[in-house]
Amino acid sequence: MPASLIDADSLLAVDIGTVTTRAVLFDVVEGHYRFIAIGRAPSTAAAPFRDVSEGVRQAIGNLQAVTGRTLLTADHKLIMPVQNGLGVDTFAASLSAGPPIKTVVVGLLSDVSLESVKRLARSTYARVVETLGMNDQRKPEEQIDSILRLRPDLILIAGGTDGGATRSVQKLLEVVGLACYLLPAEARPVILYAGNRDLSAEVKSTLEPLSSALYLSPNLRPTLETEDLQPAQRILAEHYTQTRRRQMGGLDELNAWAGGMLVPTAYAQARMIRFLSQDSPNGILGVDIGASAISVAAGFGGELTMGVYPQLGLGEALPHLLRYTSLDDILRWIPLDLPAEAVQQYLYQKALYPASVPALPEDLAIEQGLARQTLHLAVQAAARDFPASVKRPALGLMPAFDLILGGGGVLTQAPSRGQSLLMLLDAIQPIGCVTVFLDQNGLLPALGAAASRNPLLPVQVIETGAFLRLTTVLTPVVAARLGTPVLDIRMVDQSGNETRVNVKQGALEMLPLAPGQSARLFVRPLHHADIGFGPGRAPAEGIPVSGAVLGVVIDARGRPLRFPADHVRRREIIKKWLWTLGG
Amino acid sequence: MLAPVTHVLPLTTVRRERLLPVPGRVVVRLEQKVNPVEVIAEAVRGQEHVLYDVARTFGVSPEAADKMMRVKNGETVSRNQVIAQSAGLVPRLFRASRDGRVVAVGGGQVLLEVGGETIELYAGLPGTVTRLIPDRGAEITFSGALIQGVWGNGRVDTGLMLPLLSQPDEVLAANRIDVSLRGSVLLGGYCGEAAVLQAAAELPVRGLILASMSPALIPLASQVRYPIVVVDGFGRQAMNTVAFKLLATNVKREVTLCAEPYDRHSGSRPEILIPLPATQEPPPPREIEAFAPDQKVRLCRAPHLGEAATLVSLLPGLTTMPSGIRVPAAEVKLENGEQIVVPLANLEILG
Numbered sequence: 065m066p067a068s069l070i071d072a073d074s075l076l077a078v079d080i081g082t083v084t085t086r087a088v089l090f091d092v093v094e095g096h097y098r099f100i101a102i103g104r105a106p107s108t109a110a111a112p113f114r115d116v117s118e119g120v121r122q123a124i125g126n127l128q129a130v131t132g133r134t135l136l137t138a139d140h141k142l143i144m145p146v147q148n149g150l151g152v153d154t155f156a157a158s159l160s161a162g163p164p165i166k167t168v169v170v171g172l173l174s175d176v177s178l179e180s181v182k183r184l185a186r187s188t189y190a191r192v193v194e195t196l197g198m199n200d201q202r203k204p205e206e207q208i209d210s211i212l213r214l215r216p217d218l219i220l221i222a223g224g225t226d227g228g229a230t231r232s233v234q235k236l237l238e239v240v241g242l243a244c245y246l247l248p249a250e251a252r253p254v255i256l257y258a259g260n261r262d263l264s265a266e267v268k269s270t271l272e273p274l275s276s277a278l279y280l281s282p283n284l285r286p287t288l289e290t291e292d293l294q295p296a297q298r299i300l301a302e303h304y305t306q307t308r309r310r311q312m313g314g315l316d317e318l319n320a321w322a323g324g325m326l327v328p329t330a331y332a333q334a335r336m337i338r339f340l341s342q343d344s345p346n347g348i349l350g351v352d353i354g355a356s357a358i359s360v361a362a363g364f365g366g367e368l369t370m371g372v373y374p375q376l377g378l379g380e381a382l383p384h385l386l387r388y389t390s391l392d393d394i395l396r397w398i399p400l401d402l403p404a405e406a407v408q409q410y411l412y413q414k415a416l417y418p419a420s421v422p423a424l425p426e427d428l429a430i431e432q433g434l435a436r437q438t439l440h441l442a443v444q445a446a447a448r449d450f451p452a453s454v455k456r457p458a459l460g461l462m463p464a465f466d467l468i469l470g471g472g473g474v475l476t477q478a479p480s481r482g483q484s485l486l487m488l489l490d491a492i493q494p495i496g497c498v499t500v501f502l503d504q505n506g507l508l509p510a511l512g513a514a515a516s517r518n519p520l521l522p523v524q525v526i527e528t529g530a531f532l533r534l535t536t537v538l539t540p541v542v543a544a545r546l547g548t549p550v551l552d553i554r555m556v557d558q559s560g561n562e563t564r565v566n567v568k569q570g571a572l573e574m575l576p577l578a579p580g581q582s583a584r585l586f587v588r589p590l591h592h593a594d595i596g597f598g599p600g601r602a603p604a605e606g607i608p609v610s611g612a613v614l615g616v617v618i619d620a621r622g623r624p625l626r627f628p629a630d631h632v633r634r635r636e637i638i639k640k641w642l643w644t645l646g647g
Numbered sequence: 648m649l650a651p652v653t654h655v656l657p658l659t660t661v662r663r664e665r666l667l668p669v670p671g672r673v674v675v676r677l678e679q680k681v682n683p684v685e686v687i688a689e690a691v692r693g694q695e696h697v698l699y700d701v702a703r704t705f706g707v708s709p710e711a712a713d714k715m716m717r718v719k720n721g722e723t724v725s726r727n728q729v730i731a732q733s734a735g736l737v738p739r740l741f742r743a744s745r746d747g748r749v750v751a752v753g754g755g756q757v758l759l760e761v762g763g764e765t766i767e768l769y770a771g772l773p774g775t776v777t778r779l780i781p782d783r784g785a786e787i788t789f790s791g792a793l794i795q796g797v798w799g800n801g802r803v804d805t806g807l808m809l810p811l812l813s814q815p816d817e818v819l820a821a822n823r824i825d826v827s828l829r830g831s832v833l834l835g836g837y838c839g840e841a842a843v844l845q846a847a848a849e850l851p852v853r854g855l856i857l858a859s860m861s862p863a864l865i866p867l868a869s870q871v872r873y874p875i876v877v878v879d880g881f882g883r884q885a886m887n888t889v890a891f892k893l894l895a896t897n898v899k900r901e902v903t904l905c906a907e908p909y910d911r912h913s914g915s916r917p918e919i920l921i922p923l924p925a926t927q928e929p930p931p932p933r934e935i936e937a938f939a940p941d942q943k944v945r946l947c948r949a950p951h952l953g954e955a956a957t958l959v960s961l962l963p964g965l966t967t968m969p970s971g972i973r974v975p976a977a978e979v980k981l982e983n984g985e986q987i988v989v990p991l992a993n994l995e996i997l998g
Contacts, residue, residue, distance in 0.1 A: 106649050111914025112934035122649065163912050205698040205758070212696075242758055246696075246750060248669060311912075380911065383862070405861075409882030412862045416797050416880060416909070417947040419651075420993045421974055424949050428970035479971025 073153035074146065075518055076127075076135060077510035078120055078318065079329055080107055080159045082356040082379055083419040083473070085119035087127045088510040089135075089152070090521055097524040102505050103127025106419065109161035115313030116161070142321050155321040156513035160329035160356050162308050164191035164374035168216045168253075170236050172198040172223035177259065180284040180291050181222040183449055184258070186371045187297045188304050188328055189357055190218065196239065198223075198232050204239050211243035216253045217307055219244075219275075220300075221267075224260030226286045233259055237267060244274035252276045254303050258284045258296040276310075279303060294368075301331040325516045329354075330372045332512025334361035336522060337469070338368040339515065346466045346596075347454065349492065350508065351443065353435050353472030355379030355418040360446035362465075364454055371446035376438040378431075378474060379418030382411040389437055396627055397433035397490060399638035400426055407433075421477065428479070432487055435474040439491035457495060457541045457594055461623050464496030464596040469531060471503035481613045482645030485534045489617075493625055495539045496596025497607055501531040533579065535614040538607075541623050542593035546570040550620055551595070552588035556606070557581055565618065572641050573618040581611035614645060648961075648975065650938045651995040653945065654795045655890045658929045661793055661920070662777065666784040667768050668692075673779055681770040681787060683803050683903045683920075688768040688784045693748065693760030701731040701741050702755025709755030715741075718757065722749045730757055771803055771905050773922045791923035792897060793932065794878065794890050798860070799906030799917025802874035806832040806853030808902040808921075810895065815858060816885035821846045828852060832902050834894055837883045841867050848873065854904040856894065856919060858886030859953065874906035876917040879945075884953035887945050888982050889997045897921045936996050944979060948993040955997060956981045962988065 074091040085107045089100040103126030108119035121140050128135050134150040137143055143151025167190040171178030178197045185192050193214045196207055211219075219240055223233040244252050252274060257267045258281040272278040281296040305326045309315040319326040327335075330352070337350040341363025350361040357374040375381050375388060391404045398407075410430045414420065422428040447462060454463045470488045478484045484502055494500075507530050511522040542550050551567040555575050563575050577583055584606030592599040609616055621641075627634045671690020681687060702712035715731045718724055724743045731741040747761035774789035809831045811823050819835035821842035832854035833847065839861040847855055854874045862881045878890050886894075903920040910916075936942075942958045956979040966976035966988055974990045981987065 108649065110911040112652075114912070114914070118649070203698070205696040208698070208758075209695050238754070238756075242698075242751060246758075246760075383865075405863075405882070408862050412865075412881035413948065413952070417651075417993070417995075418911075420948045421968075421972060421990045422948070422970045423968040423972075423990055423993060425970050427949055428972065477972050477974070479973075 073518060075154045075156060075514050075521060076124070076142070076152040077156040077158070077514050078123065079157070079506065079509040079513070080109060080116050080119065080161050081329065081354060082109070082161045082377075083107060085116070085123040086506050086510070087120070087123040088505070088507060089127055089131060089133070090514065090525060096528060097521045098528050099505065099507060099525050099530050101127060101130045103130060107161050109312050116159075116318065117314030120314065120318060144321065154517045155323075156510065156517050157318050157322040157326045158329040158332040158509040158513040159305060159308060159315070159326060160189060160354060162189070162311055162356070164189050164357075165218050165304065165307055166191055166193050166214060166216045167218045167220060168192075168194040168196065168211060168214065170196045170219060170221040170223065170240060172232055172236075174199060176288060177222040177224070177285050180293065181220050181258070184222070184284060184293055184296050184300065185220055186373075186449075187293065187334075188300050188330065189372055189374055191374055196236055198236070204235075207239045208243045208246070211240070212246055215247065215251055218303065219253050219255045221255065221257045222259045222284045224263070224283075225288055226261050226283050228260055230260055230263055233263055234266075237263070237270065241270050241274055244271065254307060255279070256281060256296065256299060256303060258282065277303070277306065297331070297370075301328050304328045322513070323517065325513070327513050327516070329509040330357070330359040330361070330370065332509040333359060333471075334368055334370040335512040335515055336508050337361040337363045338366060339522070340467070340526070341368075342366040344466045346464050346496070348467045348469070349465045350469045351439060351471070351488070351492070352508070353378060353439055353474050355473075358438055358442040360442050362446060362450060364451055367451055369446060369449045369451065371442065371449065373442045373445065376442050378414070378434060378438065380415050382415040382434070385411060385434075385438065388441060394433050394437045396634065397436040397638070398429045399635045399642065400429045401631070401635065402426060402430065406430065410434075431474060432478070432483065435487050436491045439487070443492050461541065462492060462494055465494055465498050467499050467501065468492060468494060469501045469503055469508065471506055471508055475502060476504045476506070480646055481532075481534055482642060482647060485614055485617070486641060486645055489537065489619055490625065493623055494537065495541050495623055497536065497538050499536045499610075500534045502534050504532045505530070507531070533610065533612040535612045535617045536609045537617040537619050538585065538587070538595055539619040539623065540589060540593035540595050542569065542589075542591050544569040544591045544593070548591060550590050550593045551618065552590060553618065554586040555583050555616065556586065557583040567618045567620045569620055570622065571618070571620045572644050573620075574614060574644055575616040575618070577609065577611040577615040579611045579613060583609050583611075583616070585609055585616065617645070648938050648991060650936045652934065652936050653995050653997055654793050654932045655887075655893055655997045656793045656932060657893055658791065658923060658925060659793050660929050660931050661772065661774075661789045662786055662931070663772055663789075664780065664784065664786050665768055665771055666780065667766060669766070670782040671766065673781065673783070673785060675776045675779075675785055677776055677779055679776045680774075681776060682773050683770055683805050683905065685770045686767045687770050687776070687787070690766045691763045692766055693750070694762035694764050696750070697745060697747065697759045697761055699730060699741065699757040699759065700755065701757060704741060705731070705733050705739060707733075707755070712755035713753060716752055716757065718749050718752065720749055720752050723747075724749060724759065769803055772920050773805065773903050789920055789922065790925045790929055792893060792921040794893060794919040796876040796878045796906075796917040796919065797880055797909055798877040799908055800869050800871065800875045801906060801908055802872065803903070803905050804832075804853045804874050805901055805903045806830060808832045808834055808856070808894070808898055808900060810834045810898045812836040815888055815891040818883075819843050819857070824850065826850065832856065832904060834898065836886060838864065839883065844868055844871055844875075847871070854902075854906075856904065858891075859884035874904035876904050876906050876919055879953040880947070882952075887953055887955040887997065889943055889955045894919070933998065936998070938977065938991060938994070938996070943997045944994045945997050946979070946989060946993055947995055948990075951981060951987065954981055958994070959986060961991070
């Protein structure tokens with residue numbers, strides 16, 4: 065009997081985003097879990113509803129219409145477990161809707177515990193509004209006044225190694241405690257303490273009565289040399305859903321359906337990336353471009369780095385984007401001759417209507433340009449937190465990942481898969497030999513949320529092709545002038561057909577290899593080009609590649625990607641790249 | 648499919664809870680008529696705090712210092728008043744450096760709240776007090792015309808509305824603003840120049856209603872002391888004809904601009920309120936709507952950005968747009984009679 069039949073449960077997973085709520089049904093088909101269908105509806109987390117239930121009901125209703133399977137009762141209750149062929153056996157849920165959580169971070173040294181606690185904050189939909197540290201020159205009362213003025217939803221406290229000094233942490237705890245004491249009871253924040261464990265009992269006795277909830281986590285920095293974010297990330301994920309349950313209706317019921325396992329979307333995605341990376345020698349990168357945030361998760365042999373960037377989301381945050389980048393840096397990605405004001409107006413108009421979509425080519429060009437720039441910023445920021453052991457060929461370049469998985473509306477709704485791929489390649493600028501997948505149905509959060517209920521399900525669903533294989537991309541890193549041949553490639557498919565290509569520096573090439581086919585790439589790197597096997601080296605037995613929507617892509621445009629200074633030439637070259645990948 | 652709604656209503660009833668951020672005193676009574684800038688509740692809140700570390704100053708333990716305290720929690724203290732006094736033949740005194748109120752005593756420390764400011768809560772809309780919320784505020788009920796905008800600068804004021812546009816697509820120029828407009832609420836089209844906002848500030852005016860505004864003006868518009876409500880959006884856009892007609896029929900009436908910033912999560916929006924007599928309480932705005940034929944809608948993305956239209960039909964399945972994306976779509980009829988297909992996601996109901 066296949067292992068899957070032991071727990072042959074159907075599973076309904078719901079993911080609530082800022083714009084869209086998705087309901088995804090998984091079930092056992094021929095002994096394996098498979099993705100069955102998806103239903104979508106506008107999210108109702110914001111006003112006037114401020115209750116996710118209606119969006120969830122409509123998404124499940126649409127799923128019922130697609131599958132013909134009844135999942136809800138007449139009064140909109142989930143039928144669970146299956147009764148007479150109706151309903152589902154298990155339910156999982158994830159959530160990213162809602163404004164960023166106003167967060168104060170507290171630590172001792174700026175390059176030790178404060179850095180770690182900021183990294184912790186970046187693992188959820190948080191906006192750090194204040195930082196308190198040992199080297200803060202302000203008086204305690206000024207720090208108190210700052211907290212009172214900001215009224216944070218969450219305070220994250222770290223500091224001190226286990227068994228180390230306590231006095232400095234205690235001083236900061238006093239500030240936090242006094243500020244919380246002065247806040248009205250209904251405005252008191254959640255506090256997560258992840259510092260010197262010797263102080264845990266004291267923190268519990270003093271801060272628990274002064275907070276809306278207190279969580280104690282193992283120390284983020286048990287020693288100066290070690291950092292362990294995972295336990296605190298888990299607790300933070302739990303806190304996130306609790307905070308949201310206070311902000312919007314319907315989550316209590318959803319959480320009950322999910323057996324108390326409602327998780328943040330980014331956390332669910334990251335869980336899957338970490339899992340997938342366990343068998344990946346070089347690591348896996350997952351990115352999601354959403355309206356509420358861009359999230360990046362990188363797994364290296366089971367070790368996870370994750371970053372959630374609400375300030376870079378393609379929704380309400382857009383008017384503030386120019387704090388982090390320039391109009392010129394956005395315009396460089398746009399292949400049309402558009403004035404800077406058009407982009408600026410777009411930022412504000414799109415922020416008013418995050419669910420709106422580009423109906424005209426000009427709007428699409430701006431939207432995709434924004435997606436490239438924001439994703440580029442997010443990936444660069446996340447890369448600064450990658451483990452020191454991860455090798456990169458040069459400063460500022462990405463490590464050579466084995467796999468990249470992209471998700472989010474701007475990627476999945478792009479008119480062509482070539483556009484989806486080019487956005488990912490431009491923004492991430494991977495190197496070496498990478499397989500690129502597209503999460504076209506937004507399944508990653510559903511799988512991550514489902515993993516806690518049924519660990520076998522994600523494995524089998526992924527094995528059955530849940531994600532769309534876009535391409536295998538080969539990117540050389542080489543110091544060569546434009547137009548210099550850098551790779552000599554011979555692709556031999558399973559039927560023995562050969563395709564040869566001589567790739568020059570600056571070129572983007574596509575070698576067709578249809579889905580279902582396989583081939584080997586025999587590569588001769590020139591001028592010490594590095595395709596991930598060391599300068600000038602490539603496996604003599606060839607590199608095995610699988611067919612994909614866009615075959616095999618050779619991206620020799622250079623790393624980092626540089627554009628011609630002349631705008632006309634720049635626009636022409638971007639159009640050429642698009643044309644190469646099918647327009 | 649559920650639809651976003653922007654209210655443009657000739658006669659409706661609006662109820663708003665107005666609450667102090669901290670407990671205070673409600674100063675209006677039930678059934679009282681209020682104007683938007685009338686104070687309905689007030690509270691005193693300390694602006695800052697001063698922390699006195701008595702234990703450290705006296706060089707004693709916190710427990711010992713606590714025994715030396717001469718003030719209690721909640722007590723008002725004056726500058727130079729003794730806060731703590733050490734024991735002994737020649738006791739040491741710890742005095743308050745400022746006037747204030749003790750908000751915490753313990754651990755050898757005293758925390759003083761100083762520089763109290765009075766917070767005044769305005770009614771924010773013209774209407775009647777229909778419910779008192781003890782210590783926090785009141786519910787105000789308004790009847791009249793309501794036009795919701797997309798951007799506001801956080802100010803509130805009332806004045807006579809005077810038109811500076813005869814067509815919805817006009818540009819408001821600074822030379823249109825003269826002294827005859829002082830103290831009024833101006834109805835304008837697109838504003839692309841800082842000079843317009845500055846001229847309005849110099850008069851001054853009681854408010855500015857704009858069809859659209861250049862995003863480059865947002866920093867200045869956020870700072871001016873009169874309320875600004877942008878009705879349709881950013882970049883040069885005409886005012887949607889539904890709002891334009893409603894505003895045009897109410898010129899020379901008292902209007903209130905409650906220019907609250909747009910917050911999708913809480914639902915607060917900038918609003919233009921025009922009190923109108925009603926024999927019976929008009930129906931409240933419908934907050935939840937689904938798209939259906941014959942509805943008045945506004946296009947919130949190009950092409951025809953900001954234009955009002957009538958929804959003709961919802962198209963089945965997905966439709967390919969000129970950009971190439973495939974999305975659920977609807978056919979709409981523009982004011983000029985042209986019928987076009989637009990993504991459903993780019994529509995909102997006006998009603």
